[in-house]
Amino acid sequence: MAEMVVKESKGKKGKGGKKAKKMSTRVDLTPMVDLGFLLVTFFMLTTTFSKPQTMEINMPIKDDTVKEEEKQAVKATHAMSIIADENNLVYVYMGIDDPNPIKTDYSANGIRKILYEKVREVDNLTVLIKPTDKSTYKNVVDLLDEMNITKVKRYALVPVEPHDMDIIKKLL
Amino acid sequence: MPKVKIPRKSTLVDMTAMCDVAFLLLTFFMLTTQFKSDDPVVVSLPSSISEIKMPDVNIVTVTIDKSGKVFFGMEGKYNREKLIDKIAENKNMTITPEQKRIFSLLSSFGVPISKLPEFLDLSQEERNKPGYQTGIPVDSTNNELKEWLKFAKIVVYETDRSLYVNQLFAIKGDGSAAYPLVKKVMNTFQDKTLQINKFRLVTNLEAAPPVQK
Numbered sequence: 480m481a482e483m484v485v486k487e488s489k490g491k492k493g494k495g496g497k498k499a500k501k502m503s504t505r506v507d508l509t510p511m512v513d514l515g516f517l518l519v520t521f522f523m524l525t526t527t528f529s530k531p532q533t534m535e536i537n538m539p540i541k542d543d544t545v546k547e548e549e550k551q552a553v554k555a556t557h558a559m560s561i562i563a564d565e566n567n568l569v570y571v572y573m574g575i576d577d578p579n580p581i582k583t584d585y586s587a588n589g590i591r592k593i594l595y596e597k598v599r600e601v602d603n604l605t606v607l608i609k610p611t612d613k614s615t616y617k618n619v620v621d622l623l624d625e626m627n628i629t630k631v632k633r634y635a636l637v638p639v640e641p642h643d644m645d646i647i648k649k650l651l
Numbered sequence: 652m653p654k655v656k657i658p659r660k661s662t663l664v665d666m667t668a669m670c671d672v673a674f675l676l677l678t679f680f681m682l683t684t685q686f687k688s689d690d691p692v693v694v695s696l697p698s699s700i701s702e703i704k705m706p707d708v709n710i711v712t713v714t715i716d717k718s719g720k721v722f723f724g725m726e727g728k729y730n731r732e733k734l735i736d737k738i739a740e741n742k743n744m745t746i747t748p749e750q751k752r753i754f755s756l757l758s759s760f761g762v763p764i765s766k767l768p769e770f771l772d773l774s775q776e777e778r779n780k781p782g783y784q785t786g787i788p789v790d791s792t793n794n795e796l797k798e799w800l801k802f803a804k805i806v807v808y809e810t811d812r813s814l815y816v817n818q819l820f821a822i823k824g825d826g827s828a829a830y831p832l833v834k835k836v837m838n839t840f841q842d843k844t845l846q847i848n849k850f851r852l853v854t855n856l857e858a859a860p861p862v863q864k
Contacts, residue, residue, distance in 0.1 A: 507663075507666065508665075508666030508667055508669070508670045509666050511666070511670050511673075512666050512669045512670045512673050515670060515673025515674050515676075515677055516673050518677050519673060519676045519677045519680060522677065522680030522681060522684050523680060525684065526680060526683065526684040526685065527685050530685070530704050530705050531696060531705045531823075531853050531854065531855060531856075532699065532701050532702055532703060532704060532705065532853075532854050532855065532856045533701065533703050533704070533705045533821060533851035533852060533853050533854065534699050534701040534703070534851065534852040534853075534854050535701075535703060535849070535850075535851055535852075536849070536850060536851070536852060537848060537849045538837065538840075538841055538848045538849070538850075539848070540841075540846070540848050541841050541843070541848075563830075587860060591860075610830045610834075611830075612829075612830065612831045613829075613830075614829075614830045615826065615827050615828060615829060615830060616697065616715070616824040616825065616826060616827070616828040616829070616830055616833045617697040617826035617827060618830070619830055619833065620697040620698075620699060620824075620826070620852060620854060621697065621699075623699070623852070624698075624699040624700055624701070624854075624857075627699070627700055627701065628700060628859065628860060638834075
């Protein structure tokens with residue numbers, strides 16, 4: 480395989496003068512190709528192609544000195560609570576005491592559809608994302624992502640309260 | 652019958668074109684490559700439509716794996732050297748230059764501070780053995796993550812004030828990690844002594860769905 484391909488020139492033999500042999504300039508490139516692909520394979524396997532993306536989140540400053548009255552209250556009519564529960568289920572209810580909470584999932588026809596509707600219906604919609612202890616990190620990231628998709632301007636990550644569980648109890 | 656002579660063709664093929672392609676690809680990969688970092692755990696990231704790229708410099712990453720272990724990583728070899736000095740000084744530990752060198756090469760680690768010198772004496776294979784790194788404690792009684800974050804901030808503050816303002820903190824969590832632990836880490840970030848209220852969540856890119864009206 481690795482021999483050099485040297486074409487001997489067919490000089491005319493009859494003439495007495497010594498002619499320098501014309502050497503072919505063609506070199507067998509097979510080993511070079513081998514080496515090239517070896518390195519390509521190495522780089523292909525060690526490379527990380529896409530850098531991971533990041534999602535920026537801003538949390539409110541935790542400050543115990545702020546009094547309860549000074550805290551920004553959300554109008555009940557503008558508030559929408561999303562409770563992320565186990566088994567990738569989400570419960571949605573509006574305001575403080577919604578008689579009809581909705582049970583849904585993370586699909587495009589689930590929570591996203593509801594969010595699109597509410598964004599259209601309610602001005603200054605504020606979404607309160609309440610992940611329960613049984614939810615996973617993915618659930619939370621998915622919900623935050625839905626906020627970006629549906630362009631909800633105001634949303635917050637808040638702890639779930641017993642009151643929330645009471646409302647969704649009938650759906651459990 | 653006369654024999655039909657099949658002309659013998661040479662089996663040698665001109666390799667020039669193939670060689671060109673190989674080296675073209677090689678050049679491409681060499682220029683675009685970024686080596687995979689040897690993280691102690693594999694994390695399957697959740698996906699989002701966010702398109703902000705993860706920065707390479709001046710970032711502190713807290714990794715949470717699916718079994719609920721917390722790992723800490725700080726960018727920059729020089730920063731890590733200073734970080735271990737600070738921790739050692741604070742905890743009255745003695746760190747040998749060799750241990751310091753090894754620590755400065757770790758992109759991420761997850762052991763309690765008390766086990767750190769012992770951990771740094773191990774070989775790389777032993778360190779990355781699954782199950783050896785038990786994670787950094789984040790309990791309310793023993794929150795070592797807070798210490799690491801605090802000193803990470805101090806190190807950057809002492810190096811360059813402008814970098815300090817732009818220092819980034821990211822949570823790189825496994826999708827199936829339980830939320831309470833993530834909350835603990837977030838609460839640690841927001842601790843009164845740290846005041847990291849703005850941070851990043853590392854995700855994979857996902858195609859944005861069509862815009863609805």
